[in-house]
Amino acid sequence: MSPAKNLNPTQMRGLAKAGDVVIPGDEVLPSFSASGSLDHVDRMLDHMSDSDRSGVQILLTVFRFLPRFVIAAILHVAQRDHVFPGILGAGCRMINIGIKGVVMTLYYSDLGPQPRILPAIGYDAKVVTTGDGGSANPGGVA
Amino acid sequence: MSSNSTTYDAIIVGVGTSGGFLAKSLSEAGLRCLALEAGRHLDRHTYPRSEVDANALLYWGGGIELNHDARIGLLRARVVGGGSIVNQALMDRFDDDAFDSWRETSGVGFFSTDAMAPWYEKAESSICLQEIPAEYRNRNAEIFREGFDNNGYEWAPLRRAQRDCRYQDGNDCIACLWGCRIDSKQSTNVTMVPKALAAGLDLIPEFEASTVAESADGVTVTGKHGDGREETFQGRRLILASGAIGNSKLLLRSGFAAKLPALGNNFFSHPQYMELGLYEEPVDAHRGPMQSLKSADAGFRRSGFKLENVYAPPAAVAMLVPGFGRAHLRHMRQLSHFACIEVCVRDTNPGRIRMGRGGSFSVEKSLNAEDQARRDRGLAAIHNIFLSTGAKEIISGSIAISLHLMGGCNMGVDPQRSVVSPEFHVHGTRHIYTADSSVFPNAPGINPALTIMALSIRASEQILAEAKSA
Numbered sequence: 001m002s003p004a005k006n007l008n009p010t011q012m013r014g015l016a017k018a019g020d021v022v023i024p025g026d027e028v029l030p031s032f033s034a035s036g037s038l039d040h041v042d043r044m045l046d047h048m049s050d051s052d053r054s055g056v057q058i059l060l061t062v063f064r065f066l067p068r069f070v071i072a073a074i075l076h077v078a079q080r081d082h083v084f085p086g087i088l089g090a091g092c093r094m095i096n097i098g099i100k101g102v103v104m105t106l107y108y109s110d111l112g113p114q115p116r117i118l119p120a121i122g123y124d125a126k127v128v129t130t131g132d133g134g135s136a137n138p139g140g141v142a
Numbered sequence: 143m144s145s146n147s148t149t150y151d152a153i154i155v156g157v158g159t160s161g162g163f164l165a166k167s168l169s170e171a172g173l174r175c176l177a178l179e180a181g182r183h184l185d186r187h188t189y190p191r192s193e194v195d196a197n198a199l200l201y202w203g204g205g206i207e208l209n210h211d212a213r214i215g216l217l218r219a220r221v222v223g224g225g226s227i228v229n230q231a232l233m234d235r236f237d238d239d240a241f242d243s244w245r246e247t248s249g250v251g252f253f254s255t256d257a258m259a260p261w262y263e264k265a266e267s268s269i270c271l272q273e274i275p276a277e278y279r280n281r282n283a284e285i286f287r288e289g290f291d292n293n294g295y296e297w298a299p300l301r302r303a304q305r306d307c308r309y310q311d312g313n314d315c316i317a318c319l320w321g322c323r324i325d326s327k328q329s330t331n332v333t334m335v336p337k338a339l340a341a342g343l344d345l346i347p348e349f350e351a352s353t354v355a356e357s358a359d360g361v362t363v364t365g366k367h368g369d370g371r372e373e374t375f376q377g378r379r380l381i382l383a384s385g386a387i388g389n390s391k392l393l394l395r396s397g398f399a400a401k402l403p404a405l406g407n408n409f410f411s412h413p414q415y416m417e418l419g420l421y422e423e424p425v426d427a428h429r430g431p432m433q434s435l436k437s438a439d440a441g442f443r444r445s446g447f448k449l450e451n452v453y454a455p456p457a458a459v460a461m462l463v464p465g466f467g468r469a470h471l472r473h474m475r476q477l478s479h480f481a482c483i484e485v486c487v488r489d490t491n492p493g494r495i496r497m498g499r500g501g502s503f504s505v506e507k508s509l510n511a512e513d514q515a516r517r518d519r520g521l522a523a524i525h526n527i528f529l530s531t532g533a534k535e536i537i538s539g540s541i542a543i544s545l546h547l548m549g550g551c552n553m554g555v556d557p558q559r560s561v562v563s564p565e566f567h568v569h570g571t572r573h574i575y576t577a578d579s580s581v582f583p584n585a586p587g588i589n590p591a592l593t594i595m596a597l598s599i600r601a602s603e604q605i606l607a608e609a610k611s612a
Contacts, residue, residue, distance in 0.1 A: 024468060046198065052204065097206075109193045126312065127313050128311040129186075
């Protein structure tokens with residue numbers, strides 16, 4: 001795990017732990033912490049708003065000190081936002097979107113040294129660029 | 143803070159669809175123009191190649207911003223070319239129903255299909271428009287078509303702003319949601335901005351405008367460069383082209399709310415709900431043209447929704463699939479078996495953009511009972527489509543997405559109830575204009591891009607006429 005600019009070591013361990021609750025891996029797919037995603041967390045956090053980044057940092061700090069089953073329970077509750085009124089429901093949605101957003105985006109960007117997640121889920125979108133990679137007259141009208 | 147010594151004929155804040163068209167028109171007419179854009183100036187060689195980088199580099203908030211209660215994710219492009227870089231380039235004219243509603247709400251006479259026709263024609267003649275040939279439709283589109291036919295719904299081919307996607311080479315349009323790497327998509331970054339630059343436009347990317355002010359002689363725009371330097375620019379006129387949220391924020395932060403009670407109000411967003419159908423056989427919804435068909439059902443239109451034949455990259459799909467852990471992974475391993483349709487709600491409940499402490503803002507936006515009923519009617523139609531085409535499971539997306547961000551500076555004749563005049567002036571100003579989606583009086587229920595172009599072309603002629611007579 002490389003050091004990150006936006007997360008201290010405690011928060012990085014919190015992200016690894018929460019990430020493995022969200023994506024534990026299976027017989028084909030690696031877990032979040034084994035996917036190499038952690039090394040690229042700054043590519044995401046660098047561009048978050050200050051308030052969003054602070055929220056993620058606080059959450060990851062807390063997760064560092066919680067057992068995995070408690071993190072799983074929190075995420076379960078966060079997904080039952082519809083049973084909570086007003087600000088409680090909004091808080092649940094923010095936790096859910098915040099944690100899943102960071103973990104899922106890093107993981108399914110497949111940033112490890114060799115692509116293995118996208119091939120395993122059958123995603124192989126491509127664009128064939130020929131010559132210089134563009135149309136001869138991109139701004140023109142047919 | 144430094145002050146630029148040049149006095150520009152026009153300063154354009156935001157270089158998306160509207161800003162691109164205005165920059166080109168005004169620069170080619172001989173006005174000395176400056177365009178300021180908060181995002182980067184990328185091209186086909188430098189567009190991001192991964193989902194994480196695309197979210198980070200092409201959108202505000204690192205990918206997504208949330209409304210006040212986190213029920214709606216707002217996708218707001220932040221790059222030269224704006225929404226035209228990241229959209230699917232769907233180009234539809236508004237119908238009588240949309241314009242009648244606009245005219246009734248705003249009192250603006252030219253909101254009609256006949257009066258807007260010349261401006262639509264100019265917009266359409268400035269870009270390349272195509273329908274997807276039937277032989278290149280992917281399985282996701284065929285499920286959409288079969289489901290519509292099975293249920294007696296009307297569908298039609300989509301018209302897209304693209305030049306040559308070379309489907310015969312196996313190209314997948316979904317990759318161009320992060321910017322088109324073969325410059326087929328007719329973003330303003332390929333259609334308008336190069337022509338504007340050739341005509342002398344000064345373009346400053348990675349500059350976020352923070353305040354604007356008007357004096358008797360012109361305008362000033364102050365903001366920050368990406369490296370933190372503050373700078374002020376002067377111009378004879380200002381064109382706001384940073385969209386519903388961007389324009390509203392800038393005017394609110396600059397103190398215009400005192401004279402414009404409607405500023406930031408009347409925000410609409412076409413909330414969209416994606417549904418996934420899981421099929422026994424592979425669908426490969428990511429292959430080929432991502433969107434090629436649309437709903438054209440008069441009953442849907444009357445019911446306040448439309449259905450779209452869409453898909454999304456893996457991380458976005460992962461966010462839509464509820465749950466986590468091994469059950470979530472099992473679903474994601476079946477990604478290639480998902481079909482996807484979304485309902486786009488023509489929302490009736492206006493939202494509000496408000497400034498908070500320290501320059502933050504919030505978007506108060508919710509669905510009222512009518513909007514929820516519209517959504518539910520659309521979801522029911524999607525379920526009918528999936529069930530009639532053999533889906534073995536239907537997964538409902540866990541969050542609404544809005545990328546048609548409209549209003550906040552609505553056009554109208556009454557300064558107490560609107561922000562922008564029919565002449566595209568911000569009410570009470572002589573030198574400040576806007577013509578982008580922020581001027582929409584309500585939600586049309588139709589993709590806005592072509593109408594933004596048409597309004598911007600009309601505005602450019604108005605601005606040039608006023609410049610000539612000044």
